[in-house]
Amino acid sequence: MDLHVNNILNDMQKDDFNAYLLTGFTNVEYISGYRPTSFAFCIIKENPVIYASGMDMELAKNNSSIEVKEYESYDVMIRELKEDGIESLAIEPALPYSTYARFKDDFEIGSKTYIDKQRMIKTPREIERIARATEIAQKSFIQLDILNNDGTEKEIAFDLLRLMLENGASKESFDTIVTSGANSSLPHAIPEAKKLAEPVLIDWGCIFEGYCSDNTRTMVYTERQQEIWDIVAEAHDEAIKAIRPGMKCCEIDKVARDIISDYGYEDRFIHSTGHSLGLDIHETPGFSARDETVLEKGMVITVEPGIYLEGEFGVRLEDTVAVSKRGNVIGDLPLDIA
């Protein structure tokens, strides 16, 4: 049986759970290779099974490495699980309450992060795909020639998508952020139909064979903007240097946050320092003040400090780092692209 499934079965056994229910599309894909397009119930147990929507049966049969049955009803599914001896059911933390409610009277339920724990350690094959996605995204960014691009924010965002698709991506990994001027103080600004103001902040990524990339660059123009850029760059560089197995995620966050605090901008660094990525653009663990996860080889996490001056401008710099003996930046796009 698949190594991922075996590891999860071992974790389940320690907690005395007979089965583990997954419905998140990327969780189902991670376990089986089949990404649902409608809904699916993936049950990890000695003989794992997916109950898939009728409309997905052809796709699921083609792609799933584990048994697929057509979903008929909650009643049938619950009856079959009971016939299989299932009494205790672990659930993924993000399971919708309404789904939990359908199972809660028939099984002993516990919310468990077995799947997150498994997904947080990427295999070399997964890291290779993240690296390919990053390579495509960074190559496309260079082709965009942002310093000589006369388009509007919206046009530039679209051009970047076009380039990423032409270079082999299947899609964006999230809505591309191309923002400039005062709007750059919104961490998740939406591109507008206006020419670029200064500074210019671009946060972009693509998906290659299911895996995401994520980068941010900010192009600054005034002395004041450069001053802020330098602080963010220092936080970015020092946080990356601090990454190694054994460190806690919150300690990496602290490295970046302390630098920004030293310059007096602590309350203007309004998000965590980074998040894991993989099949999803946001995964666990993250470099946040509260995340006590200990770094291990195989984790892939972004480092993206930022300073946001409401009404003025914002600066964010982001790279994706694979944890090995140290933190290896994925991709080779210079931080200072001006």
Add this chain to the structure above:
Amino acid sequence: MDLHVNNILNDMQKDDFNAYLLTGFTNVEYISGYRPTSFAFCIIKENPVIYASGMDMELAKNNSSIEVKEYESYDVMIRELKEDGIESLAIEPALPYSTYARFKDDFEIGSKTYIDKQRMIKTPREIERIARATEIAQKSFIQLDILNNDGTEKEIAFDLLRLMLENGASKESFDTIVTSGANSSLPHAIPEAKKLAEPVLIDWGCIFEGYCSDNTRTMVYTERQQEIWDIVAEAHDEAIKAIRPGMKCCEIDKVARDIISDYGYEDRFIHSTGHSLGLDIHETPGFSARDETVLEKGMVITVEPGIYLEGEFGVRLEDTVAVSKRGNVIGDLPLDIA
């Protein structure tokens, strides 16, 4: 206070709930005008409030019609709710289990569809936006000139996106499906880097001012394909004709399903007949065999019967219908565009 909020407060009062927790991004947007980019807890109560992520504060303050506070921790939020006299908390059905778990020991919890009930009846302003999105999407489809388009599936899907953006859409309402040949038997096929085979199935839509459109057309070429197309078109037309206030959703599904069954393809119509749309591409109610919702003026629901012949091809035809005295098709793109 906003009419939506008042209606929900009335529903809550009947069930003796003091507060209603919403975290779904479009639920929060529907209530406040602010669409979260990170996370938010929207609490509907006599004095409604949103606890927003620090990184969203500037955006939330600019866009929210109700009070916004910066989220600090679950502890602070729960303490403030208790200080406000909240003892019973209704939750949205899709609330993640892990969020429910943070509230369940401090409040009497019940899963309630107040928000879905409110969102299912669109205002004239909402319908106007859906109509504008549909107009943009259909105009773009015509400009695509699919019958003379020499591109690959993937190129055509991208061209359609480009046209929709040029025509004023903010983005796609879902991943555009351009599929052809045998792959068209997959209801949610992914466009491939290959030239079009026959038949060609395109399922596409865009977003205009937050609201979605959704259409499907299938271009057939052989006698066999035309035979299937005619059956699906009959199911499509008759289901639309049957729509009027007072009918149940399952009755509309039955109209389409009975026609397809009469021709012997019941087991090849592998999904429900339609879904509501609005801020989300999939909303409730839906035209499914199990949905007993009674149709009311203001609902906007797709009608999209299909027949899927595994290994051969598939046909689906989809329009979006606004319920008034009867079912009014939104947009004017002919069903038979060949």
